[in-house]
Structure formats: C-alpha cells, structure tokens
Amino acid sequence: MLNSFKQSKLQQFALLLVVFITLCWLVPKPDDYKYLVSAATSNTGSDNWLWRLPDLIAWLPLWLADGINYVMFDWITVDVYNEDLEENESISVVKEITRSLSWFVLFFIQTIREFLVGGLKTIVTFTSWDFINDNPWAKLPGLPWTVVTGAAILLGFNLGGRFLAILVGASLTYISLFGQWEPAMKTLSLVLVAASISVVFGLLLGIAAYRSKLVEAALSPVLGIAQTMPQFSYLVPMFVLFGLGDHAGALATIVFATPPMVRLTLLGLKSVPSEVVEAGLMSGCTRRQLMFGVMLPAARQNILVGVNQVIMQCLAMVVIASLIGATGIGDDLLKALNGLKLGKAFELGVCIVLMAITLDKLSLAWANKPIDYFADLSFSQRHRNKFILLAILAAGVLLALIGRYVFGDGINYFFIIDTNKGLTTESYLDAGIDWMVTSWFQPLEAFKAWVFVDVLEPVRSAFRGMPAIATFTLVMGVGYIIGGVRSALVVGAYLLFIALTAWWDRALTTAYFVAIALVIAGSLGALLGILCARSNRASKVALIMCDTLQTFPSFIYLIPAIMLFQVSNIAVLIAITPYAMIPALRYTIEGLRNVSPALQDAGSMSGVSRMQRLISIELPLAFPHIVLGINQTVMFALAMVIIGAMIGSTEDLGELILGSLSDAQGIGKGLILGLNVAFMGLIIDHLLNTWARERKEALGLA
Amino acid sequence: MKLTKILASTTLAATLAFSAPAFAEDSSQPIKIPTHNWSSQIVMAHVIGGIFQSMGNNVEYVTADSQAVYEAIRNGDVTISHEVWQSTFGKSFYNAMEKGGVIDAGTHAATTLEEMGVPKHVIDNNLCPGLPNWEALKNCKDVFKTADSGGKGRWLEGPQSWHGDLMPVRVEALGLADDYTVTFAGGADALWAEIASAKKDNRGLIVFNWTPNFTDADGFVFIEFPEYKEGCRKADGGDGSCGSPKGWLKKAANYKFPKTHPAAYTAFSKISFTTKQIGQMAALVDIDKMTHKDAAKKWLADNEAVWKPFTQ
The missing domain is CATH 3.40.190.100 (Glycine betaine-binding periplasmic protein; domain 2)
Incomplete structure (x- = not known):
C-alpha cells in the first residue's frame, strides 16, 4: 500500500489536494478581512499568520528607492563653476558617469538614424550648436528610401535567394508607401544599436559562463529574473539612471534582449565537439586563439540564432521603450492609441510586424548560410556586391533629384514620403471596428453577465480566500512531488519573498488572471495545434500566424477589447488570450511533428487507427514538449496581465506597476513588484521544466 | 574634427565680435520640450517650439511621461513643461519644486x-x-x-x-x-x-x-x-461631498532656463493660451486629422497676432 503510494504520483497529488482543501477549510477568511483596492500598503486581516504572513519586508521598496537616489545624486559630489548660472553648483559624479554612457549610446543611435533619414545632431557632436546656427547647410541629407530598400534587397538576395529578396523588398516598400518610413528608420536605428550591444554583452557573458562554473551558476538566476520580470518594472530605474530619451529606451531594451544571447552562446560553446577543440589545441592555439579562432566559429550557428533572438526581443520592446522616450514607430503607435486612432495604430502595428519578419528572415538566413572557406573568386566576383551597391546608391540619388523636379514643392515620393502622408486604409479599419462594436455589443451582454457572475467572480474570490498556509502547502507540495526536497525549497523561497512584501493579495489576483488565461489559452492552443499538426500546410500557416501575432504589438488589441467588453476583467482576459495562446499552439505543433516517423509507422503497422495513433503514441511522446509550451503560455500570460492593467479594473500587481511608472519615487516599488511577478513566473518555470526534463529522460527523448 | 572645431570657434568669435550684443544672448543649446500623450499638449509643444525657433533658438522634442516629467525637468533632461494641470500634476510639480530645480513660469489664461x-x-x-x-x-x-x-x-x-x-x-x-x-x-x-x-x-x-x-x-x-x-x-479635513475646483494651467521650467536662454524664458513666461486656443490646437489634429507638426505650423501661421506679442 505505502509502496504503491510512493510509486504513484497521481495518488500523491490527490493526497496533496485533500490536505490543501482541508487547510482552506480550517483557516477561514477573517471577518475583518477586506481586499484593499486602494494603493495597498499592507495586508489586512487578523494577526493570524496561517491566513496571511506579516509584511516583514514592506520597507524594502522605499529603502531601495532612497538608496538608488542617494548613490545617484548625493553620494560623491563635486562643486563645479557653471558659466551660465555664474555660480558654483554641485554635480553628482555617479550621475555624470551614467549620463556619459547615455551620451555614448545616443550618439550611435543618432548617427545611424541621421544617415538613414537625415538630421544635424551628428554634425553638432563634432562641432557645436553655434556652428549649426551659422551654417544652415550643415546637416546630413539622409538616404532616399529607394537606396535603403535596394540595399536590403541585395542583402536578402545574397543571404537567401530570390524569395527573401522579394519579401524584404515588399515589406520595405509597404512601410514607405504607407508613409511610415521615417518612424520605421528611427526604430531601426535604435534596434540596431540595442541589438549590437546586447550581442556583444551576451557573447562576453556567455564566454565567461563557459569558462567558469561559478559565473554560470551566478548568472543563471539573473537571466531567469531578467526574462520573467515585466519590462514595465525597470523602466523607472532606467529613466532615473540614464535620463529620458532614445538611449534610455535602448538600455531598457538591452536588459530584455541580452539573456537569450547569453544562453545560446553558452549552449553553442558547450556543443562544440571535443575533436574540434583538440585539433585547435594540437595546432598550438593560445587560450584566446582557441576561443575566437576555433570555438566561436564552430558554434557559429547557435550564436547566430542568438543574434536572431536578440533582434526579435528588441522589436518586441519597441512600444514599451517609447514610454521612456524612445522615438519611432512605438511612440507614434502609443500616441495614435491615446487619440483613439485605431486604424492608424493598426497600420503602425503592421509596420512593426513587417520589420520584425524582415529582420528575422534576414538574420536566420545569415545563420543558416554555410561559409565557403575554399571559394576561389576573381576580383570582379569578390567585389560584385560593392559595385551593385554603388549603382543602387547612384540610381537612388538620381531618382530623388528627378523627384524633386517632378513633384516640385509636394512630397518627393522618390526621396522620403513624409510621415502619415502615404497611402492609408485607416478609414476602412475604423469603419470595421465601428461595425463590430455596434453589431456585437448588445448580443454579448448576456454572455458577459454570465461569465462574470458565474465564472470569474467565484474563481477570483476563491483565489483571494486562500489562506497563506494552504498556498504554501500546495506549491511546495507540488515541488516536492516533482523534484524532491530541493525543488520544494526553491519554490518555497520564491513564495516566501512574495508573502513578506505588502502585496500578497495583489499577487493572488494576478495568479487568478494567469490561471484563467492558462485554462483558456492552453486548451485552445493545444487543441488548435493538434488539429493543425495533421497537415503540413496547416502547420506552416499556423506557425506563420504565431510569428505574426507574437510581434504584433499587443497594445493594439486592448482598445477593441475595451470597446466590446468595457473596462472589466473580461476585457483583460480577452486581451491576454490570443497572445498567451501562441506558445501553446507552437509547441504542440512542433512536439507532434517531431515524433519520429519510425514510431508512427510502427504504430500503423500494428494496425492502430489514426485516432488511436494520436492518443496512444503521438500525444504521450509529444507531451513533455507540449508542457514546455504550457510553461511559455504562463510566461506570456504573466507578461500580458501586466500590459492588461492598462485596461483597468484588475486590482492586481500590474495596476501598481503601471502606477509606479508615473512616480519618480516608484523606482523601488516598480522593482520589487516586478520581482514578485518574476518569482511567480520562476515558480511555474521551475516546476514545469523539472517535470518535462524528467519525463523526456524517461521517454528516451532527451 | 579638431579642424572643424577650430573653424567653428573662429567663426563664432568673429560673429560675436561684430554683433556685440547689448544683452546676454540665448545659448545655442537646444531647449528640450516634452511631448506627452494627448494631442493639445503635443501640438502646443510644437507651437511653443515654433515660437522659440522664430527667435533663433534650437529646440528638441522629448517623449516623456506626464507625471515623471517634473523629475526630468529637475535633472535638466527636459527644459520646460507647458501644461501643468492643477489637480492631476499639481502634486508632482510642487514635490519637484520643493526638492529644487524646478521653477514656476507663469499661468495660462485657460482654466481647467x-x-x-x-x-x-x-x-x-x-x-x-x-x-x-x-x-x-x-x-x-x-x-x-x-x-x-x-x-x-x-x-x-x-x-x-x-x-x-x-x-x-x-x-x-x-x-x-x-x-x-x-x-x-x-x-x-x-x-x-x-x-x-x-x-x-x-x-x-x-x-x-x-x-x-x-x-x-x-x-x-x-x-x-x-x-x-x-x-x-x-x-x-472635509467629508469629500464636493465637486472638483476649476483649476489653473501652469508652466514649469528648469531653474537654469532663465539664465541660459533669457530671451526665450521671457517669452515662455509671457505665453498664455486660452481654453479656446488650446481647443483649436487639439481640433486641428483630432477633427481635421492633421499631424501634430502640421497642426502647429498652421496654428502659428493663422494666429501670429496672438503669439508675436509674447516674443517682444
């Protein structure tokens, strides 16, 4: 009996559930308990520690804010004579250091930007504003869009052939014709700089982690937190440390984009075959030569996939970075939304997707292009591309000059089409949304009332009515069953941190959103994935849909969600679901399609039907991979709950994180709230990953 | 780089010698104007930027959060704020002022x-x-x-x-x-x-x-x-059973602004828009669907009689 209990995880889970429910029943909600809707400073309820732990580290946010402000502005100060003020002023050295870093980043962004669309700040950097005032001609003219597009097509053709060239050309032409060239190039300049810095950082950290186990162990939790922490929560620190502007946006982007580069570099270095390393050693490589001449080139493909991931992460941050001063498409998009110009916002969103697809495909083509080390090319072959590039430049400039003559004072379509002066489908899109609201709102009323009263409200009160002791037992118990004492302690530590801050109640509400989104998005995604995986073409279409949805700025579908479902929890869930569904769908398709054909044939030969094969062979084998998808669904849902707070009525952690954005003292609050969200994510991540790893090993897949 | 710098400074010295200003001149450093996320504010940013430019100043527009901007003005990351709403931003404004670095640059005619x-x-x-x-x-x-x-x-x-x-x-x-x-x-x-x-x-x-x-x-x-x-x-100390007060709409500036750009600061402190004028600026964007920049250009062209006096 006891033995069978030790063997069967199912029985263990059942027992855990019984204990959990008993605890919930034993520790009832105190009579004086009230969920604090106002900016909560402490948990309420009686002093019963079984119900809620005391907020022992509620002082942490303020302490953090004071600490950072002190170091930043008062720690080391120097008196400097200011000519403009004609008096001494004290200057903080730390601030000067961070601001020089900002200046450096900004300089690169501006220089690239001004080569693409023109401007005068690059020249200012090397001269002065007075010089500009006296010499009105002194500014960079910018490149005609035809030249940039031509160069991109050439690059696409060289990396991936005709198809890629057409894709790149069509995307850029679309952006230009729709009058979004300038914001798109502004965004591109920021992405290029942020991505380059992330790649360099990622490479260096990855190499350091490869060389030292200690660094690897120290880096692992930092990367986990950087990847699960909501981006909103480190915007205020970025703005306090580095000031407002494109540089702050770029630096926030770097925090978000570097982790995958580190991970993939490490993975790449670890998978270099030992024969290659030994060959290098035998030829007498020094440590440095071995790393840069042998190992990095051998790990090229993984590293370039890392570059690809970095670029995608950067584009995903475009809109959020504009909250602290990044200009470009993201900024225009937020402004369009603020004025309720949905059609415009949608078009801008499409431009971001097109940029993402272009950069994604180009960098993947680069990663997958084999290097021909033995090619013996003639002079003209080697320099062919340079000649073509020069020809494109000459033709583009000539065309722009002709354009100036043809179009006169109007918009020069051959140079740069002015922002928002191109084609537009705005009126149709707006009409479509109008139609949707007028014809769907009333029919949805009864559905909304039912969902809210019979589903959401009871689940929400159940989450909030959970005593702390029950939550701890459940989470740590699951940890114990899945990964033993170690896992139980790890997830328990994460949970304890959240419980000791002032925001446990809020975290429970966030958990409620994630749980519901997980049920809806997870099951929809998995179901859709199973259906699509039956056919090659459907799988391909579904994966393209995933790519598009993932880069389409989620901010845009907040507004239609509000129009149909008002400011309510339902609208928040409606906004989360499509985004959270992506990984569930993607991983299900990948998992099912990667089941080895030999096993499938073996099944078919034993005479199983299609349905039986799916249920008894494919699903069990793909299940560990699907669970990883579910894990990602949780992460996506967590990220989206925070953005969903922009709808309102959430009363969760996200609401406070958004509030901390408007509060210069919110620096500590934002960070601690962000850590709370990150730890919730890491608990799930730890549990599901441990489980999937064990399962894969058991199935002989790992 | 060095050569251009020398060239630039000689030209500068030459111009300075010949123009011999009676008053301290505005610095050529750009005035940083924040843009927030509502249309009247963005158009007004470009209108005020246009006024500064007409006086020969350089301007730069910075996207900023409407609450966090006061801290940015304090630090000098942003030079001015031209729409300080009493009930929404009054607190942030006075907090920043108390810490030092922000000054009150007058009030618009418009009430809010x-x-x-x-x-x-x-x-x-x-x-x-x-x-x-x-x-x-x-x-x-x-x-x-x-x-x-x-x-x-x-x-x-x-x-x-x-x-x-x-x-x-x-x-x-x-x-x-x-x-x-x-x-x-x-x-x-x-x-x-x-x-x-x-x-x-x-x-x-x-x-x-x-x-x-x-x-x-x-x-x-x-x-x-x-x-x-x-x-x-x-x-x-009351019971809260009252509506909101009619509020002021103020302008704020970094404390160095009057010293670095005396002429521009004087104009900025004189700037006072009415509710109607602010409404016009917003309507050019929200009703007439112009871009913020074009709207500001059009407003400046149509209303010279309103803004020219500010610069004198």
Whole structure:
C-alpha cells in the first residue's frame, strides 16, 4: 500500500489536494478581512499568520528607492563653476558617469538614424550648436528610401535567394508607401544599436559562463529574473539612471534582449565537439586563439540564432521603450492609441510586424548560410556586391533629384514620403471596428453577465480566500512531488519573498488572471495545434500566424477589447488570450511533428487507427514538449496581465506597476513588484521544466 | 574634427565680435520640450517650439511621461513643461519644486476642469433626466450599470494613481454608495475607448474626463456636483461631498532656463493660451486629422497676432 503510494504520483497529488482543501477549510477568511483596492500598503486581516504572513519586508521598496537616489545624486559630489548660472553648483559624479554612457549610446543611435533619414545632431557632436546656427547647410541629407530598400534587397538576395529578396523588398516598400518610413528608420536605428550591444554583452557573458562554473551558476538566476520580470518594472530605474530619451529606451531594451544571447552562446560553446577543440589545441592555439579562432566559429550557428533572438526581443520592446522616450514607430503607435486612432495604430502595428519578419528572415538566413572557406573568386566576383551597391546608391540619388523636379514643392515620393502622408486604409479599419462594436455589443451582454457572475467572480474570490498556509502547502507540495526536497525549497523561497512584501493579495489576483488565461489559452492552443499538426500546410500557416501575432504589438488589441467588453476583467482576459495562446499552439505543433516517423509507422503497422495513433503514441511522446509550451503560455500570460492593467479594473500587481511608472519615487516599488511577478513566473518555470526534463529522460527523448 | 572645431570657434568669435550684443544672448543649446500623450499638449509643444525657433533658438522634442516629467525637468533632461494641470500634476510639480530645480513660469489664461461627466448623447437623448445636476443620478443607476458592477451604476474613474480614493469617498459622502460603484480604468486610452463605444451604442456612461480636451469637440457634459470649497475634500479635513475646483494651467521650467536662454524664458513666461486656443490646437489634429507638426505650423501661421506679442 505505502509502496504503491510512493510509486504513484497521481495518488500523491490527490493526497496533496485533500490536505490543501482541508487547510482552506480550517483557516477561514477573517471577518475583518477586506481586499484593499486602494494603493495597498499592507495586508489586512487578523494577526493570524496561517491566513496571511506579516509584511516583514514592506520597507524594502522605499529603502531601495532612497538608496538608488542617494548613490545617484548625493553620494560623491563635486562643486563645479557653471558659466551660465555664474555660480558654483554641485554635480553628482555617479550621475555624470551614467549620463556619459547615455551620451555614448545616443550618439550611435543618432548617427545611424541621421544617415538613414537625415538630421544635424551628428554634425553638432563634432562641432557645436553655434556652428549649426551659422551654417544652415550643415546637416546630413539622409538616404532616399529607394537606396535603403535596394540595399536590403541585395542583402536578402545574397543571404537567401530570390524569395527573401522579394519579401524584404515588399515589406520595405509597404512601410514607405504607407508613409511610415521615417518612424520605421528611427526604430531601426535604435534596434540596431540595442541589438549590437546586447550581442556583444551576451557573447562576453556567455564566454565567461563557459569558462567558469561559478559565473554560470551566478548568472543563471539573473537571466531567469531578467526574462520573467515585466519590462514595465525597470523602466523607472532606467529613466532615473540614464535620463529620458532614445538611449534610455535602448538600455531598457538591452536588459530584455541580452539573456537569450547569453544562453545560446553558452549552449553553442558547450556543443562544440571535443575533436574540434583538440585539433585547435594540437595546432598550438593560445587560450584566446582557441576561443575566437576555433570555438566561436564552430558554434557559429547557435550564436547566430542568438543574434536572431536578440533582434526579435528588441522589436518586441519597441512600444514599451517609447514610454521612456524612445522615438519611432512605438511612440507614434502609443500616441495614435491615446487619440483613439485605431486604424492608424493598426497600420503602425503592421509596420512593426513587417520589420520584425524582415529582420528575422534576414538574420536566420545569415545563420543558416554555410561559409565557403575554399571559394576561389576573381576580383570582379569578390567585389560584385560593392559595385551593385554603388549603382543602387547612384540610381537612388538620381531618382530623388528627378523627384524633386517632378513633384516640385509636394512630397518627393522618390526621396522620403513624409510621415502619415502615404497611402492609408485607416478609414476602412475604423469603419470595421465601428461595425463590430455596434453589431456585437448588445448580443454579448448576456454572455458577459454570465461569465462574470458565474465564472470569474467565484474563481477570483476563491483565489483571494486562500489562506497563506494552504498556498504554501500546495506549491511546495507540488515541488516536492516533482523534484524532491530541493525543488520544494526553491519554490518555497520564491513564495516566501512574495508573502513578506505588502502585496500578497495583489499577487493572488494576478495568479487568478494567469490561471484563467492558462485554462483558456492552453486548451485552445493545444487543441488548435493538434488539429493543425495533421497537415503540413496547416502547420506552416499556423506557425506563420504565431510569428505574426507574437510581434504584433499587443497594445493594439486592448482598445477593441475595451470597446466590446468595457473596462472589466473580461476585457483583460480577452486581451491576454490570443497572445498567451501562441506558445501553446507552437509547441504542440512542433512536439507532434517531431515524433519520429519510425514510431508512427510502427504504430500503423500494428494496425492502430489514426485516432488511436494520436492518443496512444503521438500525444504521450509529444507531451513533455507540449508542457514546455504550457510553461511559455504562463510566461506570456504573466507578461500580458501586466500590459492588461492598462485596461483597468484588475486590482492586481500590474495596476501598481503601471502606477509606479508615473512616480519618480516608484523606482523601488516598480522593482520589487516586478520581482514578485518574476518569482511567480520562476515558480511555474521551475516546476514545469523539472517535470518535462524528467519525463523526456524517461521517454528516451532527451 | 579638431579642424572643424577650430573653424567653428573662429567663426563664432568673429560673429560675436561684430554683433556685440547689448544683452546676454540665448545659448545655442537646444531647449528640450516634452511631448506627452494627448494631442493639445503635443501640438502646443510644437507651437511653443515654433515660437522659440522664430527667435533663433534650437529646440528638441522629448517623449516623456506626464507625471515623471517634473523629475526630468529637475535633472535638466527636459527644459520646460507647458501644461501643468492643477489637480492631476499639481502634486508632482510642487514635490519637484520643493526638492529644487524646478521653477514656476507663469499661468495660462485657460482654466481647467477635471471631473466626472457624461458624453453628450446621454443628455441629448435624455437617458438620465435631470443631468447634469448630480441629484439626478439617484434615480437612474440602471442606465449606468454594467455586467460586472453588481447591479449598481458604474463610475469609470481614471487610474488609481491619478486621484487615489477621491471618487470612492465622494460616492460615499454624497450618499450614492448603495446605487453606484467606482471602477478604475488603466489609462486615458481606456476612457476614450469607453466613450467611443458608449456613443456608438447610445449607452449611458459616467466617466472621468477633463477640459480642454479633444473630447470637447464631440461634446462632453460635466456633472454639477456641490460646489468645491476650500477644505471640503477628505484629505483637507472635509467629508469629500464636493465637486472638483476649476483649476489653473501652469508652466514649469528648469531653474537654469532663465539664465541660459533669457530671451526665450521671457517669452515662455509671457505665453498664455486660452481654453479656446488650446481647443483649436487639439481640433486641428483630432477633427481635421492633421499631424501634430502640421497642426502647429498652421496654428502659428493663422494666429501670429496672438503669439508675436509674447516674443517682444
């Protein structure tokens, strides 16, 4: 009996559930308990520690804010004579250091930007504003869009052939014709700089982690937190440390984009075959030569996939970075939304997707292009591309000059089409949304009332009515069953941190959103994935849909969600679901399609039907991979709950994180709230990953 | 690089020697003007930028959060703020001022109001007879209820970070708590989306809004609550049963601005726009669908008589 209990995880889970429910029943909600809707400073309820732990580290946010402000502005100060003020002023050295870093980043962004669309700040950097005032001609003219597009097509053709060239050309032409060239190039300049810095950082950290186990162990939790922490929560620190502007946006982007580069570099270095390393050693490589001449080139493909991931992460941050001063498409998009110009916002969103697809495909083509080390090319072959590039430049400039003559004072379509002066489908899109609201709102009323009263409200009160002791037992118990004492302690530590801050109640509400989104998005995604995986073409279409949805700025579908479902929890869930569904769908398709054909044939030969094969062979084998998808669904849902707070009525952690954005003292609050969200994510991540790893090993897949 | 620098400084020295200014001249460093996320503010940023440029100054536009901007002005990351709303930003403004680095650069002629109200169709179609007087609310909670408001009428307030518990306290103090509940929206976008949706559907909606704003053009009616008196709010010791005060609209600047750009600062301190003018600026974008920059250009061209005197 006891033995069978030790063997069967199912029985263990059942027992855990019984204990959990008993605890919930034993520790009832105190009579004086009230969920604090106002900016909560402490948990309420009686002093019963079984119900809620005391907020022992509620002082942490303020302490953090004071600490950072002190170091930043008062720690080391120097008196400097200011000519403009004609008096001494004290200057903080730390601030000067961070601001020089900002200046450096900004300089690169501006220089690239001004080569693409023109401007005068690059020249200012090397001269002065007075010089500009006296010499009105002194500014960079910018490149005609035809030249940039031509160069991109050439690059696409060289990396991936005709198809890629057409894709790149069509995307850029679309952006230009729709009058979004300038914001798109502004965004591109920021992405290029942020991505380059992330790649360099990622490479260096990855190499350091490869060389030292200690660094690897120290880096692992930092990367986990950087990847699960909501981006909103480190915007205020970025703005306090580095000031407002494109540089702050770029630096926030770097925090978000570097982790995958580190991970993939490490993975790449670890998978270099030992024969290659030994060959290098035998030829007498020094440590440095071995790393840069042998190992990095051998790990090229993984590293370039890392570059690809970095670029995608950067584009995903475009809109959020504009909250602290990044200009470009993201900024225009937020402004369009603020004025309720949905059609415009949608078009801008499409431009971001097109940029993402272009950069994604180009960098993947680069990663997958084999290097021909033995090619013996003639002079003209080697320099062919340079000649073509020069020809494109000459033709583009000539065309722009002709354009100036043809179009006169109007918009020069051959140079740069002015922002928002191109084609537009705005009126149709707006009409479509109008139609949707007028014809769907009333029919949805009864559905909304039912969902809210019979589903959401009871689940929400159940989450909030959970005593702390029950939550701890459940989470740590699951940890114990899945990964033993170690896992139980790890997830328990994460949970304890959240419980000791002032925001446990809020975290429970966030958990409620994630749980519901997980049920809806997870099951929809998995179901859709199973259906699509039956056919090659459907799988391909579904994966393209995933790519598009993932880069389409989620901010845009907040507004239609509000129009149909008002400011309510339902609208928040409606906004989360499509985004959270992506990984569930993607991983299900990948998992099912990667089941080895030999096993499938073996099944078919034993005479199983299609349905039986799916249920008894494919699903069990793909299940560990699907669970990883579910894990990602949780992460996506967590990220989206925070953005969903922009709808309102959430009363969760996200609401406070958004509030901390408007509060210069919110620096500590934002960070601690962000850590709370990150730890919730890491608990799930730890549990599901441990489980999937064990399962894969058991199935002989790992 | 060195050569250009030398060249530049010689040219500069030459011009300085010949022009020999009577007053201290404005520095050629750009004046950094913040843009927030509502149209009147962005157009006004470009209008004021245009005024500065007409005086020979360099300007630069920086996207900034409307609350965090005061800290940015203090640090010198931003030079001015030209729309400081009393009830929404007054606190951040005075906090920053207290810490040092921000100065008060005068007040616009426009007065502002930030209050709960209803879109015009609610009045036109008489959805709640007796509005805009607040007492009318007592009899029409059903017009304003939603699926999740628990049978009560709903007040859609801005984010909690804007006014804290002001509206819940007011609902309670006016004796409306049995009939009405307050929901906090996540941001201004959510408010506009609700207004647009309610209008399309001819539905009742009580929502927080302000004037001057782009919604003025479509018509928006503020509810008339018991008049605001000094000390009537709970934070000031009252019971909270009063409406919002008519507020000022101020301008703020970094403390170095008067010294570095004396002429521009003088003009900035003289700048005073009326509610109507601010409405015009917003309407050029929101109604006439112009870009912010074009709208500012057009407004400057059409209203030279208004802004030229500021520069003299």
